[in-house]
């Protein structure tokens with residue numbers, strides 16, 4: 001069976017990864033979401049197994065030691081990681097999966113899955129990024145400052161990615177990512193290869209004498 005596509009949506013903190021990913025999933029219900037494990041505490045309304053698998057540090061270390069994570073990263077004092085088996089199973093079932101993860105983890109995934117599709121979400125401006133980090137209202141001032149300085153460094157990793165998508169409007173960003181997914185599916189279509197080979201079997205113009 002044809003394997004599914006691994007799509008990694010990443011970018012600086014506060015750019016809108018979570019928001020755009022949720023909107024994209026609503027639009028593409030067949031797209032499977034990789035639920036991460038984390039040691040951070042649940043925010044109001046977050047549910048274990050839906051938003052994250054909430055783990056103690058000991059539990060997370062055990063997952064690291066038993067190679068249960070495809071990648072993990074420490075981010076602003078907490079660990080975050082992608083459960084490996086679920087990703088492998090989903091891809092082998094021919095389904096597309098999306099990982100919404102920060103940039104260090106995304107680069108580790110790229111080493112293991114170079115065939116993945118790596119999308120870097122960009123803010124329309126630095127000022128807008130500041131506003132988004134501040135405006136969410138879930139963090140203390142110290143965390144906001146830390147996240148902003150991390151975000152500025154994270155922007156430098158853009159050039160490791162296949163695509164840059166500006167998140168100016170949620171809908172427009174979703175349109176762009178949907179178009180990328182459609183185009184990547186087209187590139188992998190078997191009929192295109194077959195068509196190409198059919199054309200390749202036709203003698204080239206210089207070998208055909210003109211009448």
Ligand SMILES: Nc1nc2c(ncn2[C@@H]2O[C@H](COP(=O)(O)OP(=O)(O)O)[C@@H](O)[C@H]2O)c(=O)[nH]1
Pocket residue numbers: 012013014017018036037040071072073075080081082083100101102103104105106
């Ligand atoms: N490397 C890695 N990063 C993750 C994973 N899950 C979530 N993240 C990232 O961790 C960062 C912090 O996530 P979170 O605390 O939920 O805050 P928010 O996404 O900024 O609202 C975000 O950049 C997430 O994309 C994961 O499994 N691996």
Ligand SMILES: Nc1ncnc2c1ncn2[C@@H]1O[C@H](COP(=O)(O)OP(=O)(O)O)[C@@H](O)[C@H]1O
Pocket residue numbers: 011012013014015016017018019020132133135136167168169170
């Ligand atoms: N296109 C957008 N326009 C305006 N605000 C946005 C947009 N995308 C996201 N936001 C807001 O920016 C803040 C950060 O978004 P979030 O999805 O939590 O970012 P991330 O997951 O990258 O840290 C949230 O308050 C969210 O509502």
